[in-house]
Amino acid sequence: AVLQLAVLVGSLRAQSFSRKIAKALAARAPDSVRCRFIEIGDLPLYNEDLDGDRPPAAWSGFRAAIRECDAVLFVTPEYNRSIPGCLKNALDVGSRPSGKSVFKGLPAGVVSVTPYQLGAFGANHALRQTFAFLDMPVMQQPEAYIGNVTELLDDKGAVTNADTAAFLEKFMTSLEMWIRTMHPGGSSFDA
Numbered sequence: 001a002v003l004q005l006a007v008l009v010g011s012l013r014a015q016s017f018s019r020k021i022a023k024a025l026a027a028r029a030p031d032s033v034r035c036r037f038i039e040i041g042d043l044p045l046y047n048e049d050l051d052g053d054r055p056p057a058a059w060s061g062f063r064a065a066i067r068e069c070d071a072v073l074f075v076t077p078e079y080n081r082s083i084p085g086c087l088k089n090a091l092d093v094g095s096r097p098s099g100k101s102v103f104k105g106l107p108a109g110v111v112s113v114t115p116y117q118l119g120a121f122g123a124n125h126a127l128r129q130t131f132a133f134l135d136m137p138v139m140q141q142p143e144a145y146i147g148n149v150t151e152l153l154d155d156k157g158a159v160t161n162a163d164t165a166a167f168l169e170k171f172m173t174s175l176e177m178w179i180r181t182m183h184p185g186g187s188s189f190d191a
């Protein structure tokens with residue numbers, strides 16, 4: 001069966017390098033993986049008081065979209081050695097109400113991105129800390145810290161570095177194997 005892979009990008013800016021890398025990853029996904037970009041920029045900040053019978057429509061839409069997917073790929077910049085607030089908010093929204101987390105059990109992949117030589121490690125591992133609590137089995141290898149990202153892309157956002165392009169393809173192939181190992185026989189959605 002074709003896998004549905006949610007792609008969450010941890011940057012809201014139009015020219016985001018992380019989104020360019022996410023698109024480059026999606027373009028290199030195996031045919032048996034369908035990437036679905038799910039937007040997180042319009043999710044109201046999580047507030048338990050709003051999470052009653054009629055939660056904000058944006059929250060319900062986001063939760064429904066994740067529920068239709070078999071796994072989640074996170075592509076994110078690093079903010080202050082951690083993950084951007086918008087991404088943490090999306091994780092918080094999807095994780096609630098208690099006992100109804102849409103993330104529970106979903107296999108995950110992480111790619112962190114920085115324009116600098118030193119960066120991306122903090123965001124990558126801050127995310128992994130949250131996956132432990134959310135019970136999301138995250139692929140361990142290959143790890144993906146995309147440094148010096150401005151040197152890897154052209155003006156249109158295409159990956160110009162051949163080694164990077166090959167690595168992104170290998171990452172997606174490995175991620176598919178990881179997802180299928182975690183969900184032999186197909187979709188977590190059917191389970």
Ligand code: FNR
Binds near residue numbers: 016118
């Ligand atoms: C940053 N940036 C950054 N970079 C990094 O490698 N480590 C860090 O801790 C931080 N911290 C940080 C905090 C805040 C609030 C901002 C706005 C930026 C720089 C960041 O990597 C850079 O702006 C990227 O271009 C952001 O990713 P996108 O938007 O291009 O995907």
